[in-house]
Amino acid sequence: MLEFIVSKYNFWIYIILMMIGFYAMIAKRNLVKKIIGMNIFQTAIILFFISTAYKTGGATLPILLDPHGHGHGAAESAVAVSQYINPLPHVLMLTAIVVMVATLGVALAIVIMIYRKYGTLNEDEIIKAMK
Amino acid sequence: MMEQAPVLVVVIPLMCALLSPLVGWIKKEYCYPWAMLTLAASTVCAVITLNTVIHNGVIHYYLGSWLPPWGIEYVVDHLNAMMLVLISGTALLVAVYSKKSVEQELPDKVVYFYTVFLLQVTGFLGIVITGDVFNLYVFLEIASLAGYALIAIGEEGAPLASFRYVVLGTVGACFYLLAIGYLYVVTGSLNMADLAKLLPALYGSKVILVAFAFFLVGIALKMALFPLHIWLPDAYTKAPSTASALLAPLMTKVAIYVMLRIMFTVFQPSFSIEILPVTKILLWVGIIAIFSGAIMALAQVDFKRMLCYIIVAEVGYMVGGVGVANAVAIKGTILHILNDVVMTVGLFTVAGIITYKMKHHNLTDFKAMFKKMPFTMAAFVIVALSIIGVPPLCGFFSKWYLIQGAAMAGNWVFVVALLFSSLVNIILFFRIFEVGYEFHSSADAHGHGHEEAVVIEEAPLSMLIPTMMIALFIILIGLYNQPILINIIQFAVPKL
Numbered sequence: 001m002l003e004f005i006v007s008k009y010n011f012w013i014y015i016i017l018m019m020i021g022f023y024a025m026i027a028k029r030n031l032v033k034k035i036i037g038m039n040i041f042q043t044a045i046i047l048f049f050i051s052t053a054y055k056t057g058g059a060t061l062p063i064l065l066d067p068h069g070h071g072h073g074a075a076e077s078a079v080a081v082s083q084y085i086n087p088l089p090h091v092l093m094l095t096a097i098v099v100m101v102a103t104l105g106v107a108l109a110i111v112i113m114i115y116r117k118y119g120t121l122n123e124d125e126i127i128k129a130m131k
Numbered sequence: 132m133m134e135q136a137p138v139l140v141v142v143i144p145l146m147c148a149l150l151s152p153l154v155g156w157i158k159k160e161y162c163y164p165w166a167m168l169t170l171a172a173s174t175v176c177a178v179i180t181l182n183t184v185i186h187n188g189v190i191h192y193y194l195g196s197w198l199p200p201w202g203i204e205y206v207v208d209h210l211n212a213m214m215l216v217l218i219s220g221t222a223l224l225v226a227v228y229s230k231k232s233v234e235q236e237l238p239d240k241v242v243y244f245y246t247v248f249l250l251q252v253t254g255f256l257g258i259v260i261t262g263d264v265f266n267l268y269v270f271l272e273i274a275s276l277a278g279y280a281l282i283a284i285g286e287e288g289a290p291l292a293s294f295r296y297v298v299l300g301t302v303g304a305c306f307y308l309l310a311i312g313y314l315y316v317v318t319g320s321l322n323m324a325d326l327a328k329l330l331p332a333l334y335g336s337k338v339i340l341v342a343f344a345f346f347l348v349g350i351a352l353k354m355a356l357f358p359l360h361i362w363l364p365d366a367y368t369k370a371p372s373t374a375s376a377l378l379a380p381l382m383t384k385v386a387i388y389v390m391l392r393i394m395f396t397v398f399q400p401s402f403s404i405e406i407l408p409v410t411k412i413l414l415w416v417g418i419i420a421i422f423s424g425a426i427m428a429l430a431q432v433d434f435k436r437m438l439c440y441i442i443v444a445e446v447g448y449m450v451g452g453v454g455v456a457n458a459v460a461i462k463g464t465i466l467h468i469l470n471d472v473v474m475t476v477g478l479f480t481v482a483g484i485i486t487y488k489m490k491h492h493n494l495t496d497f498k499a500m501f502k503k504m505p506f507t508m509a510a511f512v513i514v515a516l517s518i519i520g521v522p523p524l525c526g527f528f529s530k531w532y533l534i535q536g537a538a539m540a541g542n543w544v545f546v547v548a549l550l551f552s553s554l555v556n557i558i559l560f561f562r563i564f565e566v567g568y569e570f571h572s573s574a575d576a577h578g579h580g581h582e583e584a585v586v587i588e589e590a591p592l593s594m595l596i597p598t599m600m601i602a603l604f605i606i607l608i609g610l611y612n613q614p615i616l617i618n619i620i621q622f623a624v625p626k627l
Binding site: 004012021031032038041046047048049087089092095096099102103106107109110111113114117123126127130 | 266268269272276278283287288290291293294297298301303304305308309314315316477
């Protein structure tokens with residue numbers, strides 16, 4: 001059991017992070033804290049994707065394969081699929097990070113609008129002020 | 132040129148959206164014709180694409196000539212060709228309509244409004260055209276982010292409504308992304324056609340089940356399926372009238388399109404119907420959505436808010452139609468996507484005209500409207516009758532197929548739900564007609580008033596013409612529903 005947990009620890013961390021984010025989005029009354037929870041939630045997904053790229057048996061990044069920089073060696077070792085980790089999840093996450101930054105920007109801009117109007121970031125107080 | 136049409140549908144609004152601030156920098160007033168021109172070009176490309184699909188069958192467009200499954204592929208079949216025309220056409224009408232309303236509601240944000248507006252349309256078009264699940268995620272987020280921004284600049288309380296939408300919408304998108312991750316882990320592919328080939332061997336896998344569950348919940352959040360609809364009424368009520376006329380019809384329908392695509396193209400219908408009891412769950416959720424949406428709509432005094440709950444009920448129609456899961460009901464669902472977009476945009480353009488004239492959108496603002504704005508109200512009556520489901524209008528036919536499909540499958544509760552919702556719609560709209568025919572001022576009731584002279588003050592032409600055209604389309608789609616069914620929709624129905 002313990003081994004099961006330890007051997008896949010990054011996936012457990014991804015679940016824990018996701019739940020922390022979820023909790024913050026649901027339970028926190030402060031809008032900025034909600035946004036932080038949202039960001040943790042998204043970051044957990046990045047961790048999940050990056051974890052799936054991992055390969056056992058000493059695979060590494062293509063750029064690290066030939067430290068002496070002889071073009072020939074690098075090209076040769078890059079052909080062996082087992083030598084480097086799957087790059088595609090990384091590429092997808094680059095796109096997803098851009099999306100997440102944009103979401104964060106929009107959310108913060110909206111929070112600024114709310115703060116200018118009501119002078120508070122507490123959801124209960126805002127709802128009270130709206131009535 | 133002709134073979135580039137599928138990609139131009141998306142690229143034109145995207146590029147023009149990025150150029151739009153420049154155009155606005157030259158002169159603020161140029162933004163409106165710029166947006167109209169862009170969307171007209173995009174609509175032309177969409178119509179060319181639809182025409183090609185009808186005559187030559189499915190189009191595969193490889194972006195940058197990278198062959199799938201490595202490159203991104205645009206696949207246009209009958210279903211998304213119809214969606215493309217529908218989205219670009221609706222966006223064009225709303226753009227024509229937007230001028231006065233935007234000038235009145237957002238005088239100092241015109242440039243940014245049209246920029247975000249075009250980005251929003253790009254997002255919708257991209258979602259329906261792409262054949263790659265990750266690409267779909269990116270476009271889904273473009274559409275959602277533009278939607279958050281458009282909603283946030285609305286009336287009092289809009290920023291908070293938009294904030295709630297941001298949080299819930301992001302959770303939905305993240306679930307969708309997770310579903311893609313799980314699919315990628317077991318198949319190693321992101322291309323829809325490739326996934327459809329690789330998945331059937333893996334249907335027993337738990338990872339696939341988790342992916343499917345994440346996917347359904349995520350997309351249900353985006354489409355405002357009943358228990359997850361709480362963001363919708365506030366957001367669309369408080370958005371600027373033009374923004375809600377664009378978002379309210381399209382966002383939910385695009386999400387339903389994504390659900391159809393994943394359930395019946397990426398996964399095989401047998402998986403969604405037999406291996407998992409998903410359709411049974413969807414059927415019941417749809418029924419609950421119809422009942423709750425209809426009942427909540429009855430309780431509203433705000434016109435736009437009432438329309439929002441009608442949307443919740445309409446989403447229930449379509450999800451329930453998928454849940455019935457026979458060819459007739461799914462045909463009804465796809466036809467209802469088309470009809471519902473046209474009808475909802477009609478209702479929200481009328482709401483926008485009322486807001487433009489009266490500065491509010493409560494039910495009482497309809498007072499004496501039949502005398503003040505006879506043309507607008509004539510269009511409104513047609514749209515309302517179509518939502519109720521009166522025969523020659525388009526709303527009747529999709530409802531007919533849904534009911535027929537449900538009866539064939541023996542799901543009588545769904546039939547009852549559809550009829551119940553129609554009855555509630557009769558009450559909802561005739562209540563408004565009654566207010567509209569109240570010509571006497573309130574002073575009259577106290578016995579010392581005189582007949583108030585109501586003068587005709589029709590909406591400006593730029594708002595009136597699109598509204599009238601939508602009413603015309605409702606009649607035309609109703610009359611020509613058979614050609615649409617035979618040429619387009621019957622190919623879009625998955626083989627069950």
